[in-house]
Amino acid sequence: MATCSTGCAPAVRLCQRLNRLKTLDGDMMATSLKRCLSTLDLTLMGVGGMVGSGLYVLTGTVAKDTAGPAVIISFVFAGIASLLAAFCYAEFGARIPKTGSAYMFTYVSVGEVWAFLIGWNVILENMIGGAAVARAWSGYLDSIFNHAIQNFTETHIMQWNVPFLAHYPDLLAAGILVFASVFISFGVQVSSYLNHIFSTISMGVIAFILVFGFVLADPANWSQEQGGFAPYGMSGILAGSATCFYAFVGFDVIASSSEEAKNPQKAVPIATAISLGLAATAYILVSCVLTLIVPWRTLDPNSALADAFFRRGYSWAGIVVAVGSICGEYQHLQRKYNMNMQYTFQCCILTNTIFFSFLLAMNTVLLCNLFSLPRIVYAMAEDGLFFSIFARVNPVTKVPVNAILVFGILMACMALIFDLEALVQFLSIGTLLAYTFVAASVIVLRFQPEKNNSKDTTTTSPNVNAEVSPAPSESQTITEDSEEPKQYESFSDKLQLVERQKTRERRGVGHLKAYWEPYLDRLLGDCEPGEVVAFCVMTLIVSSVSLCAVLEFGNEQLQFPVWCFTMLLVIFTLAYVLSLALIWIHEPQRNNQTFQVPLVPLTPGASILFNVFLMMKLSLLTWIRFTVWIAIGLLVYFGYGIWHSKEGLRELQPKDMAARYVVLPSGSLVETVQSVQPDGQVVTSAHQISSSAAPTAAEAAGKR
Numbered sequence: 001m002a003t004c005s006t007g008c009a010p011a012v013r014l015c016q017r018l019n020r021l022k023t024l025d026g027d028m029m030a031t032s033l034k035r036c037l038s039t040l041d042l043t044l045m046g047v048g049g050m051v052g053s054g055l056y057v058l059t060g061t062v063a064k065d066t067a068g069p070a071v072i073i074s075f076v077f078a079g080i081a082s083l084l085a086a087f088c089y090a091e092f093g094a095r096i097p098k099t100g101s102a103y104m105f106t107y108v109s110v111g112e113v114w115a116f117l118i119g120w121n122v123i124l125e126n127m128i129g130g131a132a133v134a135r136a137w138s139g140y141l142d143s144i145f146n147h148a149i150q151n152f153t154e155t156h157i158m159q160w161n162v163p164f165l166a167h168y169p170d171l172l173a174a175g176i177l178v179f180a181s182v183f184i185s186f187g188v189q190v191s192s193y194l195n196h197i198f199s200t201i202s203m204g205v206i207a208f209i210l211v212f213g214f215v216l217a218d219p220a221n222w223s224q225e226q227g228g229f230a231p232y233g234m235s236g237i238l239a240g241s242a243t244c245f246y247a248f249v250g251f252d253v254i255a256s257s258s259e260e261a262k263n264p265q266k267a268v269p270i271a272t273a274i275s276l277g278l279a280a281t282a283y284i285l286v287s288c289v290l291t292l293i294v295p296w297r298t299l300d301p302n303s304a305l306a307d308a309f310f311r312r313g314y315s316w317a318g319i320v321v322a323v324g325s326i327c328g329e330y331q332h333l334q335r336k337y338n339m340n341m342q343y344t345f346q347c348c349i350l351t352n353t354i355f356f357s358f359l360l361a362m363n364t365v366l367l368c369n370l371f372s373l374p375r376i377v378y379a380m381a382e383d384g385l386f387f388s389i390f391a392r393v394n395p396v397t398k399v400p401v402n403a404i405l406v407f408g409i410l411m412a413c414m415a416l417i418f419d420l421e422a423l424v425q426f427l428s429i430g431t432l433l434a435y436t437f438v439a440a441s442v443i444v445l446r447f448q449p450e451k452n453n454s455k456d457t458t459t460t461s462p463n464v465n466a467e468v469s470p471a472p473s474e475s476q477t478i479t480e481d482s483e484e485p486k487q488y489e490s491f492s493d494k495l496q497l498v499e500r501q502k503t504r505e506r507r508g509v510g511h512l513k514a515y516w517e518p519y520l521d522r523l524l525g526d527c528e529p530g531e532v533v534a535f536c537v538m539t540l541i542v543s544s545v546s547l548c549a550v551l552e553f554g555n556e557q558l559q560f561p562v563w564c565f566t567m568l569l570v571i572f573t574l575a576y577v578l579s580l581a582l583i584w585i586h587e588p589q590r591n592n593q594t595f596q597v598p599l600v601p602l603t604p605g606a607s608i609l610f611n612v613f614l615m616m617k618l619s620l621l622t623w624i625r626f627t628v629w630i631a632i633g634l635l636v637y638f639g640y641g642i643w644h645s646k647e648g649l650r651e652l653q654p655k656d657m658a659a660r661y662v663v664l665p666s667g668s669l670v671e672t673v674q675s676v677q678p679d680g681q682v683v684t685s686a687h688q689i690s691s692s693a694a695p696t697a698a699e700a701a702g703k704r
Contacts, residue, residue, distance in 0.1 A: 019111035020647050022104070022383065028097055031259050034188060034398035039267040041192045042254045044199040045371070046275025048364030049250025051202065051282055052133070058247055059287045060304020067240035069222050069291040070230035072284055074240030079280035081241070082248035084607035085435040086276050087597040088442045090269040093255035094594040097264035100379030101256040101372070102434035107383070109441040109448070116641055118437050119380045120633035121626075123373065125430035127407065130369035131415035134173040137366070138415075141172070166419045173415040176366070181408025184370050187397040188260050191371055198363045206282055209305065213289035216312050226295045242614055247283055249431050250365065251276055256372045269595035370411070374403035384649070385641035429618055429626050436611045439604035440537050446588045446600050447533040449509045509589050516585045533586055536579040540605060543575035544612040552616040580605050 029035070063071040092105040100107075103119030142149040149172055153159070159168040184191045222229050230237060254271050258264040290299070293308045300307035374390075378400035381391035390403040510529030512520055524532055550568045554560045560568070583601040597603050642648065 017642060017648060018113040020645075020651070021109070021111065022107040022115075022647060023650065024096065024098075024108065031098075032393045032398070033099065033260050035260055035262050036189055037192060037257055037261045037267070039263075039270050041196075042257060042261060042267050042271035043274045043278075044195055045192070045257060045368060046251050046254045046271055047203070047278050048195050048199045049253045049368035050248050050275065050279035051206070052247075052250070052365035054247040055206070055283060055286055056305055057301070058244065059283065059290055060299045060307075061301040062240045062243050063287065063291055063296050063304070064299045064301055066232065066243065067236045068227060068229070068231040068296050069287075070232070070237050071240055071244070071287045071291065073230070073237050074244045075247075075280065075283045075287055077237070077241035078244035078248060079276070079283075081245055081607070081610045082251070082280075083276060084603055084610070085439065086251050086272050088435075088438045088604055088607060089252055089255045090272040090595055091442055091597045092438065093258040093268035093272070094265045095591075097258040097261065097268070098379065099256055099259040099375040101252050101376060102438050103376055104379055105255075105441045106437045109445040110437060112385070112642075112645060112647065113637060114437065116380070116385050116637045117630060117633055118434050119376055119385075120636070121430035121629070122376055122434055123407075124629055125434075126369050126373035126376070127411050127414060130177065130366055130373070130411045131173070131418070133366045133369065134176050134411075134415040135166075135170055137176060137363070138170050138173040165417055169416050171416070174412040177370070177408055177412040177415055180366060180370050181404055181412075184367070184374075184408075185394075185397065185399060185401050185404045187399055188257075191367060195364060195367050195371075198367070202364060203278075203282075206286070210285050210289055213286075213293060213309075216309075217289065217292035219292065221292055221295050227297060231296075242617060244283070245614060246428060246431075248276065248279060250368055251279075252434070253368045253372045256375050259375075265594045370404070370408060373407050373411075374400050377403040377407060380641075384644040384646040385637065387640070388644070429615060429622055432611045432615045436541070436608050436615075439607040439611070440541060442597055442604045443537050443540075443583060443601045444530070444534055446596075447510050447583065447586050448530040448589075450589070509587050511587050513585055513587055520585070530586075533583050536582045539575060540579040540583075540601075541608060541612075543572050543579060544609045547572035547576060548609070548613045548616045551613075576605075576609070 059071065062074060063069065067074045089101070089105075093101075096104060096108060098104050100119070102122060103115050106118045107115030138149070150168060153168045153171060157169065157171075161167065183194060220226070232239075251272055254268055254275065258268050261267045286305075290304055290308055294311050298311070377386060377390045378393075380386035381388055381403070390400060390406070392402050393399065394401040508529060510531075510533060512524060517525070547569065550560075550565065550572065554565045554568065580601050583605075588600060
């Protein structure tokens with residue numbers, strides 16, 4: 001046994017290092033960044049991150065190919081599912097107002113290696129997302145000028161035919177990213193003002209489209225003659241919800257900005273709720289307008305809004321022409337719709353309006369990507385898990401300039417040479433994985449007792465020459481009426497209060513609720529606070545993955561018999577429900593100072609199940625790319641992060657004072673105090689305390 005314990009010790013130490021949690025400072029509002037963002041700033045950031053090109057492309061695609069006019073219901077379901085994840089982000093953003101978003105939340109509650117992998121995936125997600133938006137922006141602008149930019153680049157610069165690379169270097173997309181990165185490096189207020197302008201104009205254009213779209217609405221387009229409201233049934237609505245869910249990705253920029261918010265405890269939850277509500281309303285109303293203007297069967301998925309207005313001959317869009325006249329497709333429109341010159345001019349005005357609003361929407365999404373990415377990198381570097389050069393903050397602008405410029409240039413290089421169409425689906429898995437871990441972190445942290453910060457505890461060094469009085473000192477007096485956790489500073493205190501402590505702790509956070517103690521205390525009563533909940537969260541994730549895998553692959557790919565398929569569904573469903581029930585019978589934290597997710601563990605549990613279900617919908621190639629990226633991340637972590645982690649360095653720091661109590665066979669209690677001096681010398685003193693309370697030898701160590 002001794003040999004086995006000795007051989008397993010390195011593995012145990014490694015597991016402890018991988019799963020160590022981040023220690024938060026006492027002052028959560030202290031930061032090297034600048035706290036200047038208001039609730040309005042955060043709200044517009046959230047709106048800009050969610051209301052993007054999906055409003056102009058995704059609505060038509062889902063309406064024609066998946067759900068029909070019931071795309072409205074699909075967006076409602078997707079909005080509710082997104083709200084579950086947004087609740088989790090809002091609680092963490094208010095409770096832990098530090099930058100890093102999902103990375104930080106996972107580090108605080110789950111463990112270091114998991115937090116690193118989440119941050120590693122979020123970095124790639126933002127890089128691909130920003131590069132993809134820049135290429136879409138470039139492509140849309142190029143199409144307005146009849147692909148003149150592409151033709152010039154291929155003719156006078158270069159072109160190539162290499163798999164996974166673009167046919168030509170997209171200089172415009174790269175230039176957009178470099179220009180935006182320079183702007184963002186000027187400070188958070190500059191980024192906020194720029195986002196204000198783009199978001200306000202974009203919402204104004206959307207309001208314009210909605211008002212005049214409802215003027216042309218024809219309820220007959222939802223009639224049975226046109227296929228009805230839900231031609232694809234409930235299966236089409238649910239499939240459309242899975243696609244529409246990605247339209248709401250982007251609200252996490254609010255949590256990423258919490259370290260720069262003036263009052264994050266109130267601003268983060270309010271901004272999250274308002275921005276998600278505005279985005280959902282915009283998507284639902286635009287879908288309603290789109291399917292009421294023209295029959296859903298005739299929609300053009302590539303340019304649904306513009307095509308719908310063209311078919312109805314809508315000419316009042318000239319009101320907005322002064323905002324942005326990006327001109328001309330006279331010949332293209334004349335060939336496509338056989339229009340006269342006057343009508344073609346009117347439709348070109350509308351085309352420019354649609355294109356302009358599309359480009360503005362992509363600008364806001366691009367800004368949010370460039371805003372979130374360097375702050376996640378900064379948070380990882382600040383914790384020592386990533387290269388320290390990215391943790392430097394400019395003393396004037398109060399932003400991580402190194403992270404902004406380096407990753408902005410890397411993003412520009414991706415947009416310059418890569419064909420990002422094959423990588424866009426990779427965005428989904430990183431987002432869904434982050435949502436899953438954040439939801440799990442909410443459950444773990446909700447049922448975990450609060451830990452005292454040693455920095456905030458004021459202790460008095462012992463006087464080794466003084467004779468110890470049998471009466472407890474003022475610092476050792478136990479106040480029974482106080483509900484705050486106490487640190488007992490003498491061995492006798494612990495001996496006297498062990499029974500009373502057990503009774504009171506059973507009603508504390510992470511313990512069984514009083515009602516369930518008579519039934520389950522013998523089975524679960526000996527577990528540490530929060531230990532059962534952590535195990536149940538792991539079971540919850542495993543059962544969710546198993547249940548979704550059976551639902552997705554059981555009938556077709558795996559070809560299970562009916563009895564086997566049904567039995568597996570019942571087993572994994574029971575495991576999922578039982579995990580939720582076991583979590584629910586424990587005492588949660590009750591904090592009225594900051595926002596808390598309602599109906600825990602049901603709300604985060606439902607979010608985990610939905611996110612895992614969507615991950616099962618992704619292709620095999622996406623999972624292969626994800627595995628490769630995870631392997632690269634592990635190389636970075638084990639090559640750099642685990643050795644430079646500040647939590648690891650904190651563990652190696654010597655204690656200021658250590659006390660050891662030993663009960664001798666004679667019944668005397670010997671207290672040994674080791675005082676660590678600044679020069680590294682250790683001064684040891686001991687004195688004897690008369691005690692008859694301990695019949696056996698015992699040893700306890702703690703800070704004085």
